[in-house]
Amino acid sequence: MAEYRQTEEGFRRLIAFSDAVVAIALTLLVLPLAEIPGEIRDSTSIGAVLRDHQPALVSFAVSFVVIWVLWRNHHRMMENFRAYDRTLFELHFLWLLTIVVLPFATALMDNIHIERANAVYIGVLAVSVLSLVAMTEWGARHPALLDDNADTGVWIAQRTGLASCVLLAVALAIAIAFPKVGVWPLVLLFFSGPLEQLLRRLRRAR
Structure with missing residues (x-):
């Protein structure tokens, strides 16, 4: 098999393509309202x-904010990268798949006759966050992909996301067990900050 090439131009195209997919997904959210x-x-x-x-309208607003936050976290993360490899490339595929599916999951929730649509929505969101965490951890374990500066070092030391994955898993379990709760289990994400601080202290203690 030929060696998998990674060029600076390829890295720029990866970021530009990701931004374009997010923009299209945000646009698709508003089409039902139009x-x-x-x-x-x-x-x-x-x-x-x-x-x-x-x-x-509420579903649109929630999903717009969700996709915006996901893109913002992706943007902040990629500011610390200077190159990519095959694994990072494939993780982008997974993340972009969740971004594209989110408008569909939002449309499912708008139909009151579809049971456990909230579980599908939360599940897609969980996979999206998990893929971002995986990109972050991959970069932390492969310094050659990252910028060599103090800011990147701080980002690696303060990287977060595990708490959000745990809380989303709990929210998904609640949505499956109690389908009538809607997306209220996502309120658990407000506790991601304190939980991340706890996990960070445990990591330092080890």
């Missing part, structure tokens, strides 16, 4: 429209 005005036949107020379509 159809709402065309479905209205009787005279009504904007307040009534917003009230009648509140679930779809």
